[in-house]
Amino acid sequence: MNAQLVLYLASVSGAIALWLLMPRGRALPWWRSGLAAMIGVGALGAAWVAVGVRWWGEVDRVASDIGLLGAGYYYVFSGVAILSAVRVITHTKPVYSALWFVMVVVASSGLLVSLAAEFMAFAMLIIYGGAILVTYMFVIMLASQSSPEDVIEEQPEYDRASTEPVWAVVAGFVLLAALLSVGFDAPTANVKASAEEQEMSDAVLIETRLAGRLVVTEEDAARQALSSTPEVDATALSNSERLGMDLFEGHPLAIELAGVILLVALIGAVVIAKTKVPEEIARNAAFRGATPGAGGATVRPTEEAGPDSPEVLGSTRG
Amino acid sequence: MQDTMINSLTFSHYFFTGAVLFVLGMIGFITRRNMIVMFLCTEMMFQGVVVTLAAAAALHGNITGQTFIIFVLTIAAAEAALALGLVILLFRRRQTLDAGAWSELSG
Numbered sequence: 001m002n003a004q005l006v007l008y009l010a011s012v013s014g015a016i017a018l019w020l021l022m023p024r025g026r027a028l029p030w031w032r033s034g035l036a037a038m039i040g041v042g043a044l045g046a047a048w049v050a051v052g053v054r055w056w057g058e059v060d061r062v063a064s065d066i067g068l069l070g071a072g073y074y075y076v077f078s079g080v081a082i083l084s085a086v087r088v089i090t091h092t093k094p095v096y097s098a099l100w101f102v103m104v105v106v107a108s109s110g111l112l113v114s115l116a117a118e119f120m121a122f123a124m125l126i127i128y129g130g131a132i133l134v135t136y137m138f139v140i141m142l143a144s145q146s147s148p149e150d151v152i153e154e155q156p157e158y159d160r161a162s163t164e165p166v167w168a169v170v171a172g173f174v175l176l177a178a179l180l181s182v183g184f185d186a187p188t189a190n191v192k193a194s195a196e197e198q199e200m201s202d203a204v205l206i207e208t209r210l211a212g213r214l215v216v217t218e219e220d221a222a223r224q225a226l227s228s229t230p231e232v233d234a235t236a237l238s239n240s241e242r243l244g245m246d247l248f249e250g251h252p253l254a255i256e257l258a259g260v261i262l263l264v265a266l267i268g269a270v271v272i273a274k275t276k277v278p279e280e281i282a283r284n285a286a287f288r289g290a291t292p293g294a295g296g297a298t299v300r301p302t303e304e305a306g307p308d309s310p311e312v313l314g315s316t317r318g
Numbered sequence: 319m320q321d322t323m324i325n326s327l328t329f330s331h332y333f334f335t336g337a338v339l340f341v342l343g344m345i346g347f348i349t350r351r352n353m354i355v356m357f358l359c360t361e362m363m364f365q366g367v368v369v370t371l372a373a374a375a376a377l378h379g380n381i382t383g384q385t386f387i388i389f390v391l392t393i394a395a396a397e398a399a400l401a402l403g404l405v406i407l408l409f410r411r412r413q414t415l416d417a418g419a420w421s422e423l424s425g
Contacts, residue, residue: 048331048334052331074332078332078335082338085343085365088346088362089343089346089350089362094355104339108368111332111335115376117372117376117384117387127391128361132361132395135399136354136402140354143405143406156416158351158352158414158415158416159352163348163418164348164349168345169349171344175344176337179341239384242381246382246384262392265395265397268400272400272404272407273406275407277407277411280410
């Protein structure tokens with residue numbers, strides 16, 4: 001069968017599986033999630049095989065030829081990433097969505113390691129898993145109403161029901177099918193050639209960008225004395241060295257702009273956080289007026305608000 | 319034959335994973351109504367882009383693809399700070415994370 005056709009069929013069945021898993025305001029029956037899991041895993045496997053078969057016979061395009069880790073790592077990390085991503089968008093509790101997203105980050109870091117991009121893999125783990133996701137968890141815990149029960153009907157309505165699941169899934173998987181048919185024709189480069197190019201470009205990098213630094217310092221001399229094969233050393237930079245050289249020699253303006261963006265974001269976040277909210281001021285005033293009563297301190301300000309106050313209108317809308 | 323099939327891991331596999339992560343993030347952004355989860359889904363689209371960039375860098379033997387990941391991470395961090403600040407601000411006004419509570423903004 002045509003591999004392209006298999007990819008389209010896998011897209012359609014993946015769409016059906018995801019649609020079955022979309023939260024609908026009540027607990028999913030077991031047969032529904034089981035059916036969805038079977039269809040989804042089948043679609044993923046078929047797509048993997050079809051993607052590989054498209055380049056059947058072109059042995060030199062095999063990725064493991066340029067020293068990447070075994071194919072098994074790819075399948076494990078990619079499977080974990082995709083299944084966790086499905087759980088992120090189908091789980092009804094935001095905290096669990098964030099935790100599943102940590103799994104997506106870990107798995108895609110594994111993919112980066114198998115692509116010989118170690119530095120970015122660890123940077124992703126530290127920045128995404130360590131910093132951004134902790135911020136998300138903080139905000140989720142600050143802003144979520146607590147729903148201790150595991151009963152799905154106890155959760156807020158906006159968490160357990162999704163908007164337009166059919167059209168979103170259709171649009172998404174049409175985009176995926178288009179990407180699978182168009183995007184993969186572009187990489188026709190020969191991998192062996194690109195491995196040679198890599199060494200060539202390293203040599204060029206060293207000759208052109210480090211030309212001014214080719215003055216042999218004591219450190220360099222010591223390093224040369226330490227390494228038994230200095231020629232191989234010169235053409236095989238480590239990933240971080242290559243990355244740092246490309247970043248600071250090739251994109252100095254972009255680094256400055258990234259710094260400016262971070263600064264603007266920092267100032268913006270402070271301004272947003274210090275904004276006075278009229279509803280909150282009114283609510284606090286009402287709260288303070290009501291507290292002299294004995295049980296006033298335990299009543300949350302939201303519950304004291306009148307029926308026509310803005311926050312009650314807001315929560316009943318949509 | 320089975321052996322060959324398992325061994326024939328191509329860069330297209332990595333592009334496939336990147337595309338799937340991007341599309342799942344997009345679907346999540348459309349369907350979820352919790353504002354925090356919506357921004358989590360945009361971060362997942364970034365993940366797909368990161369995997370694609372790293373695969374393209376390895377395919378072409380060009381390190382610039384990996385360099386761009388640094389800038390993707392920069393934008394993601396700036397976006398997370400601003401978006402979460404805005405979410406907290408909106409939550410303080412309406413006491414809900416429902417994106418539908420602000421549907422009058424769409425005009």
